[in-house]
Amino acid sequence: MDALYGYMLYGISLATMGGIYAVLTLGLNVQWGFAGLFNAGIAGFFGIGAYTTAILTTSATHRHIGGFEMPYIVGFLAAMLICGVIAYLVGKVCLRLRSDYLAIATIGIAEIFRLILKNETWATNGPRGVSEIPKPFEHWPEPWNQFGFLLLVLVVVAIVYVLVEVARKSPWGRVMTAIRENEPSAKAAGKNVENFRMEGFVIGCMIMALAGALMAHYLKFVDPNATDPLLATFLVWVMLIVGGSANNKGAILGAFLMWVVWSATEIVTSRLPDELAIRAAYIRIFLIGLMLQIFLQKFPQGILPEKRPDVAKSNGNAETKMAD
Amino acid sequence: MNFLKKMAITASAIAMLSVGAQAGEIKVGSAGGVTGPIAELVAAIVKGRQIATEHVNSNGGLLKGDTMKLVIADSACDPKAAVDAGNKLVNVEQVVGIIGPSCSGATNGMVSSVTIPAGVTVLSDSATAPSISELKDKDTVFRASASDAYQGKAIADMVWKAGKKKVAVTYSNDDYNAGIANVFVKEFKALGGEVTGNQAHEPNKASYRSELSTLAQGGPEALALFAYYGSSGITIVKNSLENGLFGKFYAADGMFDKSVIGQIGADNLKDNIWITQAASDTEDASYKNFAEAFKAAGGDPEAPYAAHGYDVAFLMALAIEKAGAADRTKISAALREVAGPEGEVVRPGEWAKAKKLIADGKKVNYQGAAGVNDFDANGDVTGLFSVNVVGDDGNWSRSMLK
Numbered sequence: 001m002d003a004l005y006g007y008m009l010y011g012i013s014l015a016t017m018g019g020i021y022a023v024l025t026l027g028l029n030v031q032w033g034f035a036g037l038f039n040a041g042i043a044g045f046f047g048i049g050a051y052t053t054a055i056l057t058t059s060a061t062h063r064h065i066g067g068f069e070m071p072y073i074v075g076f077l078a079a080m081l082i083c084g085v086i087a088y089l090v091g092k093v094c095l096r097l098r099s100d101y102l103a104i105a106t107i108g109i110a111e112i113f114r115l116i117l118k119n120e121t122w123a124t125n126g127p128r129g130v131s132e133i134p135k136p137f138e139h140w141p142e143p144w145n146q147f148g149f150l151l152l153v154l155v156v157v158a159i160v161y162v163l164v165e166v167a168r169k170s171p172w173g174r175v176m177t178a179i180r181e182n183e184p185s186a187k188a189a190g191k192n193v194e195n196f197r198m199e200g201f202v203i204g205c206m207i208m209a210l211a212g213a214l215m216a217h218y219l220k221f222v223d224p225n226a227t228d229p230l231l232a233t234f235l236v237w238v239m240l241i242v243g244g245s246a247n248n249k250g251a252i253l254g255a256f257l258m259w260v261v262w263s264a265t266e267i268v269t270s271r272l273p274d275e276l277a278i279r280a281a282y283i284r285i286f287l288i289g290l291m292l293q294i295f296l297q298k299f300p301q302g303i304l305p306e307k308r309p310d311v312a313k314s315n316g317n318a319e320t321k322m323a324d
Numbered sequence: 325m326n327f328l329k330k331m332a333i334t335a336s337a338i339a340m341l342s343v344g345a346q347a348g349e350i351k352v353g354s355a356g357g358v359t360g361p362i363a364e365l366v367a368a369i370v371k372g373r374q375i376a377t378e379h380v381n382s383n384g385g386l387l388k389g390d391t392m393k394l395v396i397a398d399s400a401c402d403p404k405a406a407v408d409a410g411n412k413l414v415n416v417e418q419v420v421g422i423i424g425p426s427c428s429g430a431t432n433g434m435v436s437s438v439t440i441p442a443g444v445t446v447l448s449d450s451a452t453a454p455s456i457s458e459l460k461d462k463d464t465v466f467r468a469s470a471s472d473a474y475q476g477k478a479i480a481d482m483v484w485k486a487g488k489k490k491v492a493v494t495y496s497n498d499d500y501n502a503g504i505a506n507v508f509v510k511e512f513k514a515l516g517g518e519v520t521g522n523q524a525h526e527p528n529k530a531s532y533r534s535e536l537s538t539l540a541q542g543g544p545e546a547l548a549l550f551a552y553y554g555s556s557g558i559t560i561v562k563n564s565l566e567n568g569l570f571g572k573f574y575a576a577d578g579m580f581d582k583s584v585i586g587q588i589g590a591d592n593l594k595d596n597i598w599i600t601q602a603a604s605d606t607e608d609a610s611y612k613n614f615a616e617a618f619k620a621a622g623g624d625p626e627a628p629y630a631a632h633g634y635d636v637a638f639l640m641a642l643a644i645e646k647a648g649a650a651d652r653t654k655i656s657a658a659l660r661e662v663a664g665p666e667g668e669v670v671r672p673g674e675w676a677k678a679k680k681l682i683a684d685g686k687k688v689n690y691q692g693a694a695g696v697n698d699f700d701a702n703g704d705v706t707g708l709f710s711v712n713v714v715g716d717d718g719n720w721s722r723s724m725l726k
Contacts, residue, residue, distance in 0.1 A: 003418065006414070006415040006416060006418055007415065007416065009411070009414075009415040009442075010411055010412060010415035010416045013407075013408070013415070013438075017404075017407075017408060062502075063455065121497075127429075128429070128453050128455065129403070129429045131432045131436070131455045131459070132455075132458075132459070135437070138441075142441060142442070145441070218407070218437065219403045219407050219433045219436070220432075220433065220436035220437050221403050221432040221436055221437070222403065223403060223429035223432075225360070225361070225401055225402045225403065225429055225430075226402060226403050226404055228360070231402060231404055231405060232404075263412070266397060266398060266409070266412060267416055267417075270395050270397060270412075270417070274370070274374055274394065274396060278358050278367070278370065278396065281358040281359045281396075281398040282359060284398075285359065
């Protein structure tokens with residue numbers, strides 16, 4: 001019961017959850033930060049990723065389809081692949097909508113996914129959820145298993161960050177920015193706007209599914225409540241806005257920062273008298289909304305504002321290879 | 325980066341606030357879906373836990389006069405939030421044990437990811453999913469509410485006692501009803517009964533005549549029906565009565581609703597249908613003790629799982645007292661010793677008596693407001709069930725199933 005050891009373990013759990021949220025936020029950054037797509041259905045794509053890997057990696061049970069006992073890597077890849085296909089189909093229907101209408105449509109789509117997960121009991125065990133999901137390194141002794149999982153999450157964050165950063169600086173990323181800033185002029189420059197938006201949407205959703213898969217293994221359990229929009233959609237938006245949209249470092253910073261704020265505030269509120277502690281639980285939700293307001297009004301660019309890639313360094317060859 | 329600086333100050337302030345427990349204070353985690361889909365229910369459950377804690381603290385407290393302190397953590401009925409809440413309770417608050425969380429999903433996530441690896445005992449008051457029984461939990465997960473599967477056994481006993489030897493079984497093809505039906509069939513056969521037919525059905529069909537005529541073969545005396553009233557139950561009862569296939573029905577709480585009487589008619593159902601339901605025995609002395617205290621505190625004692633909330637807090641206090649120290653590794657074994665079935669009976673509110681018994685080295689058997697808490701090998705309780713029949717006034721009439 002060493003207090004310091006306890007704080008260290010809590011620190012690991014904070015960093016693990018923060019890391020998973022960083023992946024989610026990077027996914028949203030591809031959609032909103034790069035392409036200007038307002039996806040308000042993050043929870044849905046997150047849920048698809050979580051359930052896919054959950055069903056593929058668990059051992060046989062009478063509660064839901066499965067018993068495949070696939071390795072983790074298959075679970076992760078399948079989560080991304082299946083989510084990518086679904087995102088493509090959703091994109092076909094929704095992406096022509098203008099930004100605010102796209103937001104409404106994606107909220108609806110996330111809700112549809114949640115209801116499917118809740119009602120297709122034969123496949124997902126309905127509201128009872130999928131339990132006993134294996135967790136990488138769980139057979140290692142404490143605290144090394146937790147360190148191991150944290151390391152896995154941080155490695156995933158690093159890989160996704162590098163890939164997304166390369167994409168941002170590439171010609172592809174600059175076309176994205178052009179579309180976001182001025183769609184008619186991008187079109188006039190001969191870019192196939194619809195294709196680019198679709199690519200941004202699908203890639204973003206696949207990254208979200210990867211975060212969902214990590215979360216499923218971390219929690220060892222998923223149920224439809226895990227796709228509740230408060231913690232899986234709105235919190236992610238706040239993270240991106242606070243951190244700085246269109247800046248990948250900002251997305252990661254925002255994710256860790258907001259998760260620490262969200263989680264650690266309860267340590268303070270749980271010290272209040274019981275009646276107040278229960279009410280304070282709602283104040284935490286209010287606090288998240290308040291931070292969003294403050295940042296939107298006072299620091300709309302977030303803590304780390306967008307930095308455009310240096311044009312002088314990357315002109316010439318890259319321009320001519322640019323896809324259209 | 326003014327903002328970052330402020331954040332750093334806030335973070336260090338949080339760290340300073342949370343250093344160590346005060347002397348003479350024993351912390352127990354109280355996880356619950358304070359926010360989220362069942363927030364209204366949780367308010368009453370948390371109140372139940374608080375009243376039990378007050379009873380403990382105003383009657384001598386724990387061990388050598390230490391106070392029991394419940395640390396509230398919001399599990400939001402969401403496994404993500406529950407894992408985070410569990411991590412804080414176990415690592416930051418260094419609680420001795422955890423009561424709650426409320427929802428089965430939140431409980432599943434929290435125990436699998438946090439408390440089982442950490443070896444912290446969890447005692448839930450309202451998680452009922454059968455999957456929790458099967459977790460490899462090193463005997464650290466308990467619950468004071470019956471697993472849904474127990475209702476299957478309760479119904480089997482009831483049918484057997486009613487003198488029915490041959491029954492047919494049909495269940496709606498979902499986890500809940502299939503789970504109860506499987507247990508029912510196993511238990512009914514164990515009693516010596518014969519199951520003439522056992523068939524799953526898909527909900528929301530317009531008619532179940534063909535399934536029912538198959539099931540009616542072999543001379544069953546009654547139909548054991550595990551379904552939700554809205555999606556298939558009412559249709560099955562109607563089809564059976566219209567075609568004279570079955571006249572007597574035994575069902576679980578998925579069938580309990582006013583609309584069953586409304587749509588089929590009280591005359592058709594009187595003396596023909598028995599529906600079980602998880603319940604507290606309002607005539608029991610333990611329940612009366614609890615209800616009095618709960619009413620005095622301005623609550624409604626019949627609120628769902630409020631009595632269970634009281635029981636888990638009281639049981640956790642007994643376990644700490646029995647363990648003789650605020651040592652999380654000893655709680656699981658101590659919990660089994662104070663819950664019965666052997667020993668002198670202790671009821672809600674009787675903390676001073678319990679404390680003395682434990683001090684004298686006598687065995688204690690806590691009989692809770694929500695039922696006897698004799699844990700089985702999985703840390704589950706059998707719970708109490710009531711049976712509903714159609715009364716003389718044409719409404720459901722409830723009595724306890726003994």
